[in-house]
């Protein structure tokens with residue numbers, strides 16, 4: 001398959017994890033007979049320093065010419081005060097990218113890798129049986145994108161949280177489809193006991209879609225506050241987690257925390273109609289270790305695996321990368337995920353190389 005990919009490495013550790021991971025992308029693509037054409041663009045402070053804008057016109061044009069975006073990271077907290085809130089990368093690049101390309105389906109898998117249980121702040125008995133969560137977060141609706149009102153006198157503020165049937169069905173359908181493929185249960189998150197409009201409505205739309213299109217999938221509804229507790233007390237009980245934009249934002253960071261590192265959290269944001277997609281490590285720009293060559297590339301590598309799975313529909317490549325990562329992590333780790341055992345501490349490039357060395361394709 002032929003695909004145009006916009007490479008937006010961005011700020012902080014973005015450029016180094018991207019550069020280290022590109023050989024893996026190239027090798028797997030070649031091995032599987034895909035024709036991937038990569039073109040680089042600037043975003044974040046890397047763009048601001050050249051164009052005076054964190055998301056310049058030429059980067060928009062590159063994205064429009066592409067089928068997918070591989071994204072590194074944006075944002076440098078120590079430089080945030082150079083920009084007004086509206087001109088910062090979150091509001092000027094990330095959210096507009098999601099809106100423009102209709103990236104409504106955000107998939108964030110959270111796993112506790114074998115051998116890395118010690119990274120988790122949770123006790124081993126709570127993790128026994130394995131943590132394997134996949135968040136399906138709605139990414140283009142809710143209070144993130146609703147109307148915003150600020151009283152001029154400074155006495156009140158309002159972010160409207162609106163969800164349409166179509167939006168809820170789109171994310172729910174994506175979650176149910178995966179559930180049908182894997183046989184895993186779906187847990188839908190809401191606050192239906194209090195939020196009579198968006199909470200109760202969310203629950204009824206999810207249930208109705210389930211009953212009509214996916215009756216064979218096991219579905220459970222859980223209140224968001226209770227789910228947050230269960231993430232800490234019984235994280236192995238859940239598999240596919242379906243949630244709104246704001247709930248998914250909060251819960252997926254919490255889940256990454258229970259896995260022990262943001263450096264392992266990959267993500268895919270997909271337009272379910274056009275197939276346009278953006279892949280990015282969800283761990284942020286980590287400016288404190290940028291430029292040292294020690295950043296953890298695993299989230300970037302796993303995001304590339306998701307690119308193969310969702311943009312190229314190549315599960316063989318995706319599974320091979322994910323499996324190789326699991327194996328490599330037993331022997332090699334970057335400094336941020338070092339634990340007291342015999343695993344060797346390696347730098348960013350060596351970690352990617354270790355993963356590449358473990359890749360085998362099943363025929």
Ligand code: IPM
Nearest residue numbers: 090091094095248249252282
């Ligand atoms: C995320 C981030 C973003 C979000 C910010 C940076 C806009 O936290 O992808 O989870 O809130 O969605």
Ligand code: MN
Nearest residue numbers: 248249250253
């Ligand atoms: Mn977030």
